[in-house]
Amino acid sequence: MEVIYIARFNPFSESSASGNRVRTLLEGLSELGVEICLNITNGYLSRLEAATLGSKGRIGKIRYHYQCTLIHDKLWNKRLYKYFLLPIIYPVIMSRAKRALAKRSNIIVWTDCDFSLFKLVVNLKKKNPNIKTFLEMNEYLDIHKSNKGRLVHRLEGEKRAKYFEKIAYFAYDGIALMTRTLMEHYMQFPQPGPKFIHLPMTVDLERFRKVDYVCSGFEKPYIAFIGVMDNAKDGVNILIHAFAQLAHEFPQYKLYLVGGWNYDTPSHLRLIDKMHLDNRVFWKGELLRDEIPPIIMNANLLVLPRPDSKQAQGGFPTKLGEYLATGHPVCATRVGEIPDYLNDGESVYFAEPGSAISFAEAMRRALRNPDRALIVGLNGRKIAEQFFNKDIQAKTLFMYFEKFCQINQ
Numbered sequence: 429m430e431v432i433y434i435a436r437f438n439p440f441s442e443s444s445a446s447g448n449r450v451r452t453l454l455e456g457l458s459e460l461g462v463e464i465c466l467n468i469t470n471g472y473l474s475r476l477e478a479a480t481l482g483s484k485g486r487i488g489k490i491r492y493h494y495q496c497t498l499i500h501d502k503l504w505n506k507r508l509y510k511y512f513l514l515p516i517i518y519p520v521i522m523s524r525a526k527r528a529l530a531k532r533s534n535i536i537v538w539t540d541c542d543f544s545l546f547k548l549v550v551n552l553k554k555k556n557p558n559i560k561t562f563l564e565m566n567e568y569l570d571i572h573k574s575n576k577g578r579l580v581h582r583l584e585g586e587k588r589a590k591y592f593e594k595i596a597y598f599a600y601d602g603i604a605l606m607t608r609t610l611m612e613h614y615m616q617f618p619q620p621g622p623k624f625i626h627l628p629m630t631v632d633l634e635r636f637r638k639v640d641y642v643c644s645g646f647e648k649p650y651i652a653f654i655g656v657m658d659n660a661k662d663g664v665n666i667l668i669h670a671f672a673q674l675a676h677e678f679p680q681y682k683l684y685l686v687g688g689w690n691y692d693t694p695s696h697l698r699l700i701d702k703m704h705l706d707n708r709v710f711w712k713g714e715l716l717r718d719e720i721p722p723i724i725m726n727a728n729l730l731v732l733p734r735p736d737s738k739q740a741q742g743g744f745p746t747k748l749g750e751y752l753a754t755g756h757p758v759c760a761t762r763v764g765e766i767p768d769y770l771n772d773g774e775s776v777y778f779a780e781p782g783s784a785i786s787f788a789e790a791m792r793r794a795l796r797n798p799d800r801a802l803i804v805g806l807n808g809r810k811i812a813e814q815f816f817n818k819d820i821q822a823k824t825l826f827m828y829f830e831k832f833c834q835i836n837q
Contacts, residue, residue, distance in 0.1 A: 431465075433465070436468070441477045445745070462829070473500055475501055537549065538561075546588070653731050735763070745766075754809070
């Protein structure tokens with residue numbers, strides 16, 4: 429069995445939630461004997477990546493090939509490439525991909541959720557109807573409507589969502605969906621359609637077995653948040669308000685916020701200053717993937733104050749799986765399908781979404797009784813081992829691919 433994964437950027441170089449999920453699944457499939465080739469269309473995320481990986485090679489048993497050499501390491505680079513160079517280069521890249529794949533058989537073409545790759549799949553299926561096409565989705569495609577940002581980004585998101593649901597959806601043979609909510613949504617589409625598989629959030633538990641060092645700049649004891657510095661997605665403003673309510677009760681604790689700059693970040697910094705928490709709450713910016721395990725493994729409490737939203741209903745936070753994998757206590761909100769796996773006071777400390785008072789109380793329960801919190805954290809890890817284990821998910825996907833490849837043969 430051979431899988432060709434086509435993506436804008438190398439998931440082994442990304443630190444995003446979606447990149448981590450794809451990476452764990454690809455690694456798991458590779459360990460099961462699947463031949464995997466990464467086809468990277470947009471280039472590199474850093475100069476280090478370009479120098480280290482070159483244009484092609486192997487990461488373990490997984491082959492990779494970069495289709496262009498652009499380096500997206502600075503904001504002006506990203507904008508120049510996206511709006512000027514890539515529109516010129518992309519037709520050539522896509523044409524090469526079509527020629528290379530149109531004559532292939534007995535392969536699975538797995539793509540990133542990208543507008544240009546949706547169009548590639550549509551064209552591929554026209555040229556070679558027997559090729560198997562696959563997509564992994566972990567959230568609704570129209571969540572951009574409620575996100576802050578530039579108008580052009582929202583328009584691009586709208587174009588992608590409409591093209592997928594009207595055209596590209598029917599060019600995919602199979603789609604993995606992270607939540608049952610997403611499955612119910614797409615089951616309402618006209619038939620025949622793709623063959624679905626429910627593939628819950630995935631975490632590599634081995635990354636969080638043991639960490640014997642502390643990252644510089646993180647002073648214990650502390651509470652840690654890892655995510656997007658976005659109020660609508662991850663409720664960072666709620667977290668700051670909640671911490672302010674109990675900061676005087678637990679003067680020894682600091683709160684560290686880890687995530688890249690977002691449109692809401694300036695308001696967070698102003699809120700920290702307004703509440704006189706400058707010496708207690710610290711924004712650390714975006715960190716590398718390998719820096720995350722020691723940060724959360726050394727935290728006393730891990731927090732995810734996600735509000736109720738369409739994104740929360742259709743998705744499942746990968747960072748929650750990583751939190752649980754540490755075996756440390758976790759505070760989270762009761763949104764989406766999270767309560768399907770976790771129980772309040774047993775494997776997590778739940779709070780009501782959108783309420784700083786409720787989230788402060790959840791943190792208070794964990795911090796006041798550290799012995800009980802330790803048990804809750806260990807129970808949370810058992811849940812991660814049972815439902816979100818990379819090896820279990822990879823075996824499920826492998827068996828799906830085996831049946832998937834037999835269709836129409």
